[in-house]
Amino acid sequence: MKAQVNGTSRDLAEGTSVAAVVTLVGAPDKGVAVALDGAVVPRALWDRTIVPDGGVVEVLTAVQGG
């Protein structure tokens, strides 16, 4: 199946969790948040939340700014 991860189309296995996607993009351990289809997925739910076919995942962290 396909999902949009940080703006890039990716082939993911069925049943891929948000936690797996976070690892896939090489996110650091701390200071990271995830939105799935425009809603925040709390860290405690990353393992249990499955990315649906066509899902849009954004993995964000803090950078220099402002």
Added chain:
Amino acid sequence: MDDPLIIAGREFRSRLITGTGGAANLSVLERALVASGTELTTVAMRRVDAAGQTGVLELLRRLGIEVLPNTAGCRTSAEAVLTAQLAREALETNWVKLEVVHDEETLLPDPVELLDAAERLVHDGFVVLPYTSDDPVLALKLQDIGCATVMPLGSPIGTGLGIRNPHNIELITSRASVPVVLDAGIGTASDAALAMELGCSAVLLATAVTRAQDPERMGAAMRCAVEGGRLARLAGRIPQRFWAQASSPGL
């Protein structure tokens, strides 16, 4: 003299809030932040990329500086609300510098989207510090819906044009009951001092320090300017006169 800045019940000894954008590298940024004496500093939220993180969070943690996430880059209320919620999740703070800009050329706040986003975020339990235009009416509306500060611009972000409408800033400071933070447009130390003399409670700046030829020295200059301006405001300036008035006794 004990004169803390108090925002949403939290006390700060420094009245200078800084940004982290524009610094050539983290070591330059570190020296500038330390010299500025800041205790509260903004960061932006962006996609994790393959190049890895910037390390700015670790730096701020090591320096004991509070992190203030912003919603820079957001153009609509919905985008800003989601970005604030992601920042709260990532950084474990319910404070947010709310920015909703209208277009890239001016980076001026979109007042309609801003007010809507502020209302939603206050309702969602955020401590909202909104970047706003220097419109005294909008500033009061932001205060009335529960924002913790109002942060009017002196001039557009990154221009260094200083405070283009000092009277508007003074109108805002004379009527606001929450702290007024002059945010954006500061070019040099005298601009920061003027903001404080006009009655602002604090100054927020980034570019003026991070892109200065010597960021560390400019950080120190801004610290002194904010302190000097604050003292002058509290001291009460003399009225301006048309004719001279001798300061030595007559012969």
